[in-house]
Amino acid sequence: MRFDRLRLNGFKSFVDPTDLVIREGLTGVVGPNGCGKSNLLEALRWVMGENRPTAMRGEGMEDVIFAGTARRSARAHAEVVLTVDNRDRLAPAGFNGDDQFDIVRRITRDAGSAYKIGGKDVRARDVQMLFADASTGAHSPALVRQGQISELISAKPRSRRRILEEAAGISGLYQRRHEAELKLNAAESNLTRVEDTLDQLS
Ligand code: ATP
Numbered sequence: 001m002r003f004d005r006l007r008l009n010g011f012k013s014f015v016d017p018t019d020l021v022i023r024e025g026l027t028g029v030v031g032p033n034g035c036g037k038s039n040l041l042e043a044l045r046w047v048m049g050e051n052r053p054t055a056m057r058g059e060g061m062e063d064v065i066f067a068g069t070a071r072r073s074a075r076a077h078a079e080v081v082l083t084v085d086n087r088d089r090l091a092p093a094g095f096n097g098d099d100q101f102d103i104v105r106r107i108t109r110d111a112g113s114a115y116k117i118g119g120k121d122v123r124a125r126d127v128q129m130l131f132a133d134a135s136t137g138a139h140s141p142a143l144v145r146q147g148q149i150s151e152l153i154s155a156k157p158r159s160r161r162r163i164l165e166e167a168a169g170i171s172g173l174y175q176r177r178h179e180a181e182l183k184l185n186a187a188e189s190n191l192t193r194v195e196d197t198l199d200q201l202s
Helices: 036-045 124-134 148-153 157-168 171-201
Strands: 002-009 018-021 076-087 100-108 114-118 120-122
Touching: 002 036, 036 076, 036 100, 100 124, 114 124, 124 171, 157 171
Parallel strands: none
Antiparallel strands: 002 018, 002 076, 076 100, 100 114, 114 120
């Protein structure tokens, strides 16, 4: 799955709408310290459904909203739009009709995040699954944060295995298995209740 464009609006230091066009080949982002290079990578991870404030270098998820400066007031919301090239039809069924589609995540203060895929309202899980199945999720080893290499070297085997699983595109299967197990447990406890009721009636 190729990314064509990343659009940021009110996200961290990107208070005004900003487009990063990602063309075929290598794209480099250069700039002085503190100009927002890492914020671009965080925007990419965030639009893919990242929900850990620590991964976004913040204390709460609302810390991604432009916080204001001496000259500009804080914003009430932030939005990131990722335009994906889907000509190879890697996106799962239901979203793979077009050659290109947008994934949008918007956060509003006190109202949390809302997501859209191709203009349709979806849940965070739908976005996370879409990328997990395409092996490019928010935890993908393709997105390397500062300090991550040294973390990887000292990581425990279990954490290293997670990285390999993400790269192999099977992390979506684990999530589905977990959800299936939760449903199974709920069904089993319902069954126990039915049996208890039947016992009382007989
Ligand atoms: P370096 O080369 O030092 O790693 P960088 O180019 O990667 O720097 P970033 O870390 O992406 O820079 O950007 C940091 C800047 O983003 C800081 O100036 C910080 O004040 C600003 N910033 C972070 N969060 C917000 C926010 N919520 N609102 C406004 N500005 C923010």
